[in-house]
Amino acid sequence: MGVVVNRIGLKWFSFLVVLWFPLSSWAEVEPNNIVTEANSLAIAADSKATNISFGSITGTLSTTDGNDYFAFIGQAGQRVLITTEVVSGNLNTKLSLRDASDVQLNSDVNSGPGNASQIENILLSATGTFYINVSRHAGEGDYNLRLFVISDGQAETDTHPDDSGNSGNNNALSKAELIAPFGTETSGQMVGEPTLGISTAGDSDWYRLYGFAGESISVSVEALDGTGFQPTVSLYQADGTLLTEDSNSGATSSASISAYTLSANEILYLRVSGSGQGFQAAYGLELSSQNRSYQTELRQSSTAAEATPIAVTTDAAIGTFRLGQAT
Ligand SMILES: [Ca+2]
Ligand SMILES: [Ca+2]
Numbered sequence: 001m002g003v004v005v006n007r008i009g010l011k012w013f014s015f016l017v018v019l020w021f022p023l024s025s026w027a028e029v030e031p032n033n034i035v036t037e038a039n040s041l042a043i044a045a046d047s048k049a050t051n052i053s054f055g056s057i058t059g060t061l062s063t064t065d066g067n068d069y070f071a072f073i074g075q076a077g078q079r080v081l082i083t084t085e086v087v088s089g090n091l092n093t094k095l096s097l098r099d100a101s102d103v104q105l106n107s108d109v110n111s112g113p114g115n116a117s118q119i120e121n122i123l124l125s126a127t128g129t130f131y132i133n134v135s136r137h138a139g140e141g142d143y144n145l146r147l148f149v150i151s152d153g154q155a156e157t158d159t160h161p162d163d164s165g166n167s168g169n170n171n172a173l174s175k176a177e178l179i180a181p182f183g184t185e186t187s188g189q190m191v192g193e194p195t196l197g198i199s200t201a202g203d204s205d206w207y208r209l210y211g212f213a214g215e216s217i218s219v220s221v222e223a224l225d226g227t228g229f230q231p232t233v234s235l236y237q238a239d240g241t242l243l244t245e246d247s248n249s250g251a252t253s254s255a256s257i258s259a260y261t262l263s264a265n266e267i268l269y270l271r272v273s274g275s276g277q278g279f280q281a282a283y284g285l286e287l288s289s290q291n292r293s294y295q296t297e298l299r300q301s302s303t304a305a306e307a308t309p310i311a312v313t314t315d316a317a318i319g320t321f322r323l324g325q326a327t
Protein backbone atom coordinates (compact mmCIF):
# COMPACT_ATOMS: atom_id res chain seq x y z
CA MET A 1 0.00 0.00 0.00
CA GLY A 2 2.84 2.31 0.82
CA VAL A 3 4.28 1.93 -2.71
CA VAL A 4 0.89 2.68 -4.29
CA VAL A 5 0.46 5.83 -2.22
CA ASN A 6 3.95 6.99 -3.17
CA ARG A 7 3.30 6.41 -6.86
CA ILE A 8 0.08 8.41 -6.70
CA GLY A 9 1.91 11.17 -4.87
CA LEU A 10 4.67 11.27 -7.48
CA LYS A 11 2.15 11.40 -10.33
CA TRP A 12 0.35 14.34 -8.76
CA PHE A 13 3.65 16.07 -8.12
CA SER A 14 4.65 15.66 -11.78
CA PHE A 15 1.29 16.95 -12.99
CA LEU A 16 1.49 20.03 -10.82
CA VAL A 17 5.02 20.92 -11.82
CA VAL A 18 4.99 20.02 -15.51
CA LEU A 19 1.47 21.03 -16.50
CA TRP A 20 -0.15 23.31 -13.96
CA PHE A 21 2.55 25.95 -13.51
CA PRO A 22 3.18 26.63 -17.23
CA LEU A 23 -0.54 26.83 -17.94
CA SER A 24 -1.24 29.19 -15.06
CA SER A 25 1.60 31.49 -16.13
CA TRP A 26 0.36 31.79 -19.70
CA ALA A 27 -3.47 31.63 -19.77
CA GLU A 28 -6.28 32.53 -17.44
CA VAL A 29 -8.31 29.86 -15.64
CA GLU A 30 -12.04 30.55 -15.40
CA PRO A 31 -13.96 31.32 -13.33
CA ASN A 32 -12.05 34.46 -12.35
CA ASN A 33 -15.01 36.84 -12.38
CA ILE A 34 -14.78 38.18 -8.82
CA VAL A 35 -11.89 39.11 -6.59
CA THR A 36 -12.00 35.89 -4.56
CA GLU A 37 -11.53 33.92 -7.80
CA ALA A 38 -8.49 35.90 -8.97
CA ASN A 39 -5.80 33.99 -10.89
CA SER A 40 -2.24 34.40 -9.60
CA LEU A 41 -0.01 36.37 -11.93
CA ALA A 42 3.57 35.14 -11.59
CA ILE A 43 6.35 37.75 -11.83
CA ALA A 44 10.00 37.03 -12.58
CA ALA A 45 13.03 39.32 -12.34
CA ASP A 46 14.51 40.39 -15.66
CA SER A 47 18.01 39.04 -16.25
CA LYS A 48 19.41 42.18 -17.91
CA ALA A 49 17.63 45.28 -16.62
CA THR A 50 18.22 46.22 -13.00
CA ASN A 51 15.30 46.17 -10.55
CA ILE A 52 12.63 45.30 -13.13
CA SER A 53 10.32 42.26 -13.01
CA PHE A 54 7.73 41.08 -15.49
CA GLY A 55 4.69 38.82 -15.71
CA SER A 56 2.11 38.15 -18.42
CA ILE A 57 -1.05 36.13 -18.94
CA THR A 58 -3.58 35.76 -21.75
CA GLY A 59 -7.33 35.98 -21.32
CA THR A 60 -10.62 36.19 -23.18
CA LEU A 61 -13.60 38.49 -22.67
CA SER A 62 -17.02 38.11 -24.28
CA THR A 63 -20.66 39.02 -23.77
CA THR A 64 -20.91 36.09 -21.36
CA ASP A 65 -17.60 36.78 -19.55
CA GLY A 66 -17.18 40.45 -18.71
CA ASN A 67 -14.61 40.30 -15.90
CA ASP A 68 -11.24 38.68 -15.30
CA TYR A 69 -9.37 39.13 -12.02
CA PHE A 70 -5.65 38.58 -11.46
CA ALA A 71 -3.60 38.89 -8.28
CA PHE A 72 0.03 39.74 -7.63
CA ILE A 73 2.16 40.49 -4.58
CA GLY A 74 3.53 44.03 -4.50
CA GLN A 75 5.73 45.94 -2.09
CA ALA A 76 5.42 49.49 -0.86
CA GLY A 77 7.66 51.74 -2.94
CA GLN A 78 7.47 49.66 -6.11
CA ARG A 79 6.02 51.14 -9.26
CA VAL A 80 3.92 49.28 -11.83
CA LEU A 81 3.22 49.63 -15.53
CA ILE A 82 0.31 47.51 -16.84
CA THR A 83 -0.93 47.01 -20.40
CA THR A 84 -3.58 44.95 -22.16
CA GLU A 85 -2.81 44.24 -25.80
CA VAL A 86 -5.81 42.96 -27.78
CA VAL A 87 -4.61 40.02 -29.88
CA SER A 88 -7.88 38.93 -31.54
CA GLY A 89 -11.40 40.16 -32.19
CA ASN A 90 -12.80 43.65 -31.72
CA LEU A 91 -12.36 43.68 -27.96
CA ASN A 92 -11.83 46.95 -26.11
CA THR A 93 -10.69 46.39 -22.54
CA LYS A 94 -10.89 48.41 -19.35
CA LEU A 95 -8.00 47.97 -16.96
CA SER A 96 -8.23 48.54 -13.22
CA LEU A 97 -5.53 48.32 -10.54
CA ARG A 98 -7.06 47.50 -7.16
CA ASP A 99 -5.81 47.17 -3.58
CA ALA A 100 -6.13 44.21 -1.22
CA SER A 101 -9.71 45.25 -0.37
CA ASP A 102 -10.66 45.43 -4.07
CA VAL A 103 -10.78 49.24 -3.95
CA GLN A 104 -9.79 50.80 -7.28
CA LEU A 105 -6.45 52.66 -7.27
CA ASN A 106 -6.27 53.53 -10.95
CA SER A 107 -8.05 52.68 -14.19
CA ASP A 108 -7.79 53.18 -17.93
CA VAL A 109 -9.64 52.29 -21.12
CA ASN A 110 -7.84 53.73 -24.14
CA SER A 111 -4.62 55.48 -23.08
CA GLY A 112 -2.28 52.98 -24.72
CA PRO A 113 -1.59 52.51 -28.43
CA GLY A 114 -4.73 51.94 -30.49
CA ASN A 115 -7.50 50.88 -28.14
CA ALA A 116 -5.10 49.38 -25.62
CA SER A 117 -5.51 50.05 -21.92
CA GLN A 118 -2.38 51.22 -20.15
CA ILE A 119 -1.68 52.19 -16.51
CA GLU A 120 1.72 53.77 -15.99
CA ASN A 121 4.18 54.51 -13.21
CA ILE A 122 1.78 53.92 -10.32
CA LEU A 123 3.48 53.92 -6.92
CA LEU A 124 2.39 51.10 -4.62
CA SER A 125 1.83 52.48 -1.13
CA ALA A 126 1.46 49.17 0.71
CA THR A 127 2.96 45.68 0.77
CA GLY A 128 0.64 42.79 0.06
CA THR A 129 -1.83 41.54 -2.51
CA PHE A 130 -2.93 43.77 -5.38
CA TYR A 131 -5.54 42.91 -7.99
CA ILE A 132 -5.80 43.66 -11.68
CA ASN A 133 -9.31 43.59 -13.13
CA VAL A 134 -9.52 43.36 -16.92
CA SER A 135 -13.10 43.99 -17.95
CA ARG A 136 -15.00 44.18 -21.23
CA HIS A 137 -15.52 47.80 -22.31
CA ALA A 138 -16.81 46.77 -25.76
CA GLY A 139 -16.55 43.95 -28.30
CA GLU A 140 -15.17 40.45 -27.78
CA GLY A 141 -11.77 38.79 -28.14
CA ASP A 142 -8.47 37.73 -26.62
CA TYR A 143 -5.95 39.94 -24.85
CA ASN A 144 -2.47 39.69 -23.38
CA LEU A 145 -2.07 41.29 -19.96
CA ARG A 146 1.44 42.46 -19.10
CA LEU A 147 2.61 43.62 -15.69
CA PHE A 148 5.97 45.33 -15.21
CA VAL A 149 7.16 45.94 -11.65
CA ILE A 150 10.05 48.26 -10.94
CA SER A 151 11.45 47.93 -7.43
CA ASP A 152 13.70 51.01 -7.42
CA GLY A 153 13.24 53.61 -10.11
CA GLN A 154 10.43 54.87 -12.28
CA ALA A 155 8.47 54.11 -15.42
CA GLU A 156 7.88 56.37 -18.37
CA THR A 157 4.48 58.03 -18.71
CA ASP A 158 3.74 57.37 -22.34
CA THR A 159 0.21 57.55 -23.66
CA HIS A 160 -1.02 57.45 -27.27
CA PRO A 161 2.57 57.06 -28.45
CA ASP A 162 3.12 58.60 -31.84
CA ASP A 163 5.35 61.39 -33.01
CA SER A 164 2.76 63.14 -35.11
CA GLY A 165 0.76 65.43 -32.92
CA ASN A 166 -0.11 66.99 -29.63
CA SER A 167 -1.65 63.99 -27.95
CA GLY A 168 0.39 61.89 -25.63
CA ASN A 169 3.50 62.31 -23.53
CA ASN A 170 7.26 62.00 -24.05
CA ASN A 171 7.03 61.61 -27.84
CA ALA A 172 8.90 64.83 -28.60
CA LEU A 173 11.81 66.81 -27.18
CA SER A 174 9.36 69.38 -25.82
CA LYS A 175 7.59 66.63 -23.84
CA ALA A 176 10.68 64.96 -22.41
CA GLU A 177 10.46 63.42 -18.94
CA LEU A 178 13.07 64.31 -16.32
CA ILE A 179 15.58 61.64 -15.36
CA ALA A 180 18.54 62.05 -13.04
CA PRO A 181 21.52 60.03 -11.85
CA PHE A 182 19.93 59.37 -8.47
CA GLY A 183 21.45 56.57 -6.53
CA THR A 184 24.49 55.73 -4.50
CA GLU A 185 27.43 58.05 -4.81
CA THR A 186 30.81 56.29 -4.84
CA SER A 187 34.08 58.01 -5.70
CA GLY A 188 32.33 60.83 -7.47
CA GLN A 189 30.13 58.54 -9.56
CA MET A 190 26.36 58.81 -9.48
CA VAL A 191 24.66 55.58 -10.50
CA GLY A 192 21.10 56.08 -11.61
CA GLU A 193 18.00 54.14 -10.80
CA PRO A 194 16.50 52.55 -13.90
CA THR A 195 13.69 54.01 -15.95
CA LEU A 196 11.35 51.44 -17.48
CA GLY A 197 9.86 52.15 -20.90
CA ILE A 198 7.92 50.34 -23.61
CA SER A 199 8.58 51.12 -27.25
CA THR A 200 5.30 50.44 -29.00
CA ALA A 201 4.74 50.84 -32.74
CA GLY A 202 5.73 54.28 -34.06
CA ASP A 203 6.92 55.28 -30.61
CA SER A 204 9.86 57.30 -29.43
CA ASP A 205 10.54 58.21 -25.82
CA TRP A 206 12.24 61.45 -24.79
CA TYR A 207 13.96 62.12 -21.48
CA ARG A 208 15.79 65.20 -20.23
CA LEU A 209 18.63 65.59 -17.76
CA TYR A 210 20.67 68.35 -16.16
CA GLY A 211 24.25 68.27 -17.42
CA PHE A 212 27.26 69.96 -15.83
CA ALA A 213 30.47 71.08 -17.54
CA GLY A 214 33.25 68.56 -17.05
CA GLU A 215 31.13 65.63 -16.01
CA SER A 216 30.99 62.45 -18.04
CA ILE A 217 27.64 60.79 -18.51
CA SER A 218 26.96 57.21 -19.51
CA VAL A 219 23.62 55.84 -20.68
CA SER A 220 22.62 52.20 -21.06
CA VAL A 221 19.44 50.97 -22.74
CA GLU A 222 18.76 47.24 -22.39
CA ALA A 223 15.81 45.43 -23.96
CA LEU A 224 14.14 43.23 -21.36
CA ASP A 225 13.97 39.43 -21.60
CA GLY A 226 11.73 38.03 -24.31
CA THR A 227 11.79 41.01 -26.64
CA GLY A 228 13.39 41.49 -30.05
CA PHE A 229 13.65 45.23 -29.58
CA GLN A 230 16.78 46.74 -31.14
CA PRO A 231 17.17 50.09 -29.39
CA THR A 232 18.80 53.32 -30.50
CA VAL A 233 19.73 55.93 -27.90
CA SER A 234 20.53 59.50 -28.99
CA LEU A 235 21.82 62.49 -27.01
CA TYR A 236 20.65 65.95 -28.09
CA GLN A 237 21.07 69.55 -27.05
CA ALA A 238 18.01 71.70 -26.43
CA ASP A 239 18.10 73.15 -29.96
CA GLY A 240 17.92 69.65 -31.45
CA THR A 241 21.64 69.28 -32.23
CA LEU A 242 22.60 65.61 -32.12
CA LEU A 243 25.69 65.11 -29.93
CA THR A 244 26.10 61.33 -30.12
CA GLU A 245 24.07 58.18 -30.54
CA ASP A 246 24.36 54.42 -30.56
CA SER A 247 22.18 52.02 -32.48
CA ASN A 248 22.11 48.50 -31.06
CA SER A 249 25.87 48.14 -31.08
CA GLY A 250 26.94 44.51 -31.15
CA ALA A 251 23.36 43.42 -31.99
CA THR A 252 22.80 42.56 -28.37
CA SER A 253 19.42 44.32 -27.98
CA SER A 254 21.18 47.10 -26.16
CA ALA A 255 22.51 50.56 -26.92
CA SER A 256 24.83 52.71 -24.89
CA ILE A 257 26.62 56.03 -24.63
CA SER A 258 29.87 55.66 -22.73
CA ALA A 259 31.54 58.45 -20.73
CA TYR A 260 30.43 61.37 -22.91
CA THR A 261 32.10 64.47 -21.44
CA LEU A 262 29.97 67.61 -21.30
CA SER A 263 31.43 71.01 -22.15
CA ALA A 264 28.77 73.26 -20.61
CA ASN A 265 26.07 73.44 -17.97
CA GLU A 266 22.93 72.72 -19.93
CA ILE A 267 19.77 70.68 -20.12
CA LEU A 268 20.28 67.72 -22.44
CA TYR A 269 17.85 65.32 -24.04
CA LEU A 270 17.86 61.56 -24.62
CA ARG A 271 15.72 59.82 -27.20
CA VAL A 272 15.03 56.07 -27.17
CA SER A 273 13.73 54.62 -30.44
CA GLY A 274 14.44 51.50 -32.47
CA SER A 275 13.11 48.56 -34.43
CA GLY A 276 11.14 45.55 -33.28
CA GLN A 277 8.70 47.79 -31.43
CA GLY A 278 5.61 46.34 -29.80
CA PHE A 279 3.91 45.71 -26.50
CA GLN A 280 6.66 43.26 -25.58
CA ALA A 281 9.43 45.77 -26.41
CA ALA A 282 10.13 46.94 -22.89
CA TYR A 283 13.51 48.36 -21.99
CA GLY A 284 15.41 49.60 -18.98
CA LEU A 285 17.34 52.87 -19.23
CA GLU A 286 20.08 53.78 -16.76
CA LEU A 287 21.98 57.05 -16.51
CA SER A 288 25.19 57.43 -14.57
CA SER A 289 27.60 60.32 -14.13
CA GLN A 290 31.22 60.77 -13.17
CA ASN A 291 33.19 63.85 -12.13
CA ARG A 292 30.15 65.96 -11.41
CA SER A 293 31.34 69.22 -9.86
CA TYR A 294 28.15 69.81 -7.90
CA GLN A 295 26.66 67.67 -5.22
CA THR A 296 23.33 66.20 -6.13
CA GLU A 297 20.61 64.54 -4.15
CA LEU A 298 21.23 60.86 -3.59
CA ARG A 299 17.75 59.60 -4.39
CA GLN A 300 14.24 60.81 -4.94
CA SER A 301 13.37 62.66 -1.75
CA SER A 302 9.84 63.94 -1.62
CA THR A 303 9.30 63.75 2.14
CA ALA A 304 11.24 65.01 5.15
CA ALA A 305 11.97 61.45 6.23
CA GLU A 306 13.73 60.78 2.91
CA ALA A 307 15.73 64.01 2.96
CA THR A 308 19.34 63.85 1.79
CA PRO A 309 21.75 65.23 4.45
CA ILE A 310 23.69 68.30 3.36
CA ALA A 311 27.33 68.44 4.38
CA VAL A 312 28.25 71.71 6.21
CA THR A 313 31.81 72.88 6.83
CA THR A 314 33.30 75.89 8.60
CA ASP A 315 34.36 78.78 6.41
CA ALA A 316 37.89 79.82 7.49
CA ALA A 317 37.36 83.39 6.27
CA ILE A 318 34.41 83.90 8.57
CA GLY A 319 35.76 82.00 11.57
CA THR A 320 33.63 81.06 14.51
CA PHE A 321 31.11 83.17 16.36
CA ARG A 322 31.04 83.71 20.09
CA LEU A 323 28.21 84.73 22.28
CA GLY A 324 28.62 88.28 23.55
CA GLN A 325 30.24 88.67 26.94
CA ALA A 326 29.96 91.66 29.31
CA THR A 327 33.36 92.89 30.38
CA1 LIG B 1 -11.92 35.52 -19.25
CA1 LIG C 1 -13.79 35.80 -16.31
Ligand SMILES: [Ca+2]
Pocket residue numbers: 156158161197198199200203204205
Ligand atom coordinates in the same frame (compact mmCIF):
# COMPACT_ATOMS: atom_id res chain seq x y z
CA1 LIG D 1 7.24 54.50 -24.79
Ligand SMILES: [Ca+2]
Pocket residue numbers: 158161162169170171203204205206
Ligand atom coordinates in the same frame (compact mmCIF):
# COMPACT_ATOMS: atom_id res chain seq x y z
CA1 LIG E 1 6.79 57.79 -26.27
